[in-house]
Amino acid sequence: MLALEGLQGFGAFVGAVAVVFCEQQFGSSPYLPFLAMATAIIGGAFYSMLHGVLCVRFRANQIISGVVVNILAVALTTFLTSVMNLMLTGNGSNKFQFSVSPRFTLPVLSSIPVLGGLFKNMYPFEIVILIIAFLMWYVLNHTKYGLRLRACGDNPHSLDAAGGNVDQVHFSAVMISGALAGLGGICFAYSISASFGPNIYMGYGFLAIAAFIFGNWKILPTFAVCLFFGFARSGGYQLIQALGLTSNFSDLLMIIPYVLTLFLLIFFSKQNHPPRASGEIFDKGKR
16 A cells, blocks of 8 residues: 555656657647556556565565655656656656646536536546446455455455465455556646656655545545545635635645544544455465
8 A cells, every 4th residue: 555656656657658759749639638547557557566576476564565666666757757758858857748638517417506516627537537436346345356355355364265366366456556546646647737747646645545544445435535635635725716825825725635634533543444454464374
């Protein structure tokens, strides 16, 4: 889990490279967001293999591996972004600049009073993320693979006794998480940020981990918590504009999601029930 920021960053880097290259060669296109998402998913899954090999194959400590993956991702994307920028644009900057993703409005739902504002000027990423959240919920709770994955988190020895391959399930789960983290990274870079830089994700990976904990390790409650954090951040921006404050106050108000994280931790931490084998290295000989 601690490697989320690194997986976000590297996946988004791959997606950003694809976008910048296509814009340079063919110009802007409404299909670029989907290309960005596809390549970011591949990039995140590929980079997550490093974390999977360290933790699953070599039984490395997951916390140390996560920190290494995060630091390495920042260093790699900083260097590779400069190299790719020099090749594509002749500018050795360590930041990609690209156009903002096109938006759309849902005609019927957008006319609903109050709530209709949620369906105006939407990014295509929002629909994709919503679909993936429910798809992952279904996979985790209503498929054979989901049953095995939950068994690995709670009691991997039971899966091993039933003839399942625990390492294979662990490795595949790491790659899926890397793919989804890369998708989340490019969604942020291609919408809110309209750019890619190695440091634009600082704090968001750990905020996602906090949302996962407050969601009690369940997908749909975690999705709701992420929406809550998102509304808190957007509310900070709106508050700055409504009060007419200068940009000096923006950083102060942007801590709202992190303050909410602390309060949620105080009031709800005792009600969390994490998987019993979460973070533990699987040792077949201990069964």
